[in-house]
Amino acid sequence: MHLPPPGTERAAAASRFPSTAAVLVLACVVVAGCSGADQAASRPDHAARSTPAEDVPGPGVPKVANPLDVSRFRQNPCDALASGQVSDLLGGNVRAEPDPHGPGGPACGWFSQAQVVIVFPTVDKLGLTSIYRAKGGVYPFFLPLDPVAGYPVVAYGTDDPRARFGECTVALGTSDRETVDVSITQSPAHKGDKDPCQSARDVAAQVLDNLRRG
Known part of the structure; x- marks a missing residue:
């Protein structure tokens, strides 16, 4: 089964997830995946057509000094977060929806009053270069965030x-x-408690920790 399609797509090549997500609230963080998730799978395919494969990272794109192997999470995307992490983020009564063959790449969504969606994009092999090349165009909203343990992050x-x-x-x-793309939508009760981009970055940090632990 495919997770609900987003309102945008990564250059008609891949659709993403619907608007919904969560917010990290102290120890019991509430987060979710949504419209942002829609964005993740909707990277413009024109970038893939116009950027030579060897041109990564592109101009102004931060280099990833220590590449990580994400293949095991591509095979089982819901393993990107441990069950205890999901409970801490979303509380109880969480519905998990794996989408290992999603059009934007293997993905998993966790849905409660808030939601989180994690996608391992396969639409192109340009990494962050795909997003950076679309800033101000397909992606008017573009906000570099503090790196996580040296790994670059952009909203x-x-x-x-x-x-x-x-x-x-x-x-x-x-x-x-x-890249690993994380989309969150805050629950109605916690909307505005924290910048949702920082909440999404916090979730990405957890996924990164899980990756590095092997």
Whole structure:
């Protein structure tokens, strides 16, 4: 089964997840995947057509000094977060929806009052370069965030959904050619408690920790 398609797509080549997500609230963080998730799978395919494969990272794109192998999470995307981490983020009564063959790449969504969606994009092999080349165009919303343990992170989207929807999508570069994209939508009760892009970055940090532990 495919997770619900997003309102945008990564250059008609891949659609993403619907608007919904979560916010990290102290120890019991509430987060979710949504419109931002929609953005993640909707990277413009024109970037893939116009950028030579060897041109990564592109101009101004931070290099990933220590690439990580994400293949095991591509095979089982719901393993990207441990069950205890999901409970801490979303509380109880969480519905998990794996989408290992999603059009944007292997993905998993966790849905409660808040939601989290994690995608391992396969639409192109340009990593963060794909997003950087689309800033100001396909992605008017473009916001580099502090790196996580040296791995670059950027928030992006077709608009800025933070204040209105409590949503954000971030991409964390795991190599010069690959990213892990995290989309969150805050629950109605916690909308605005924290910048949703920072919440998404926090979730990406957990995924990174899981990757590095092997």
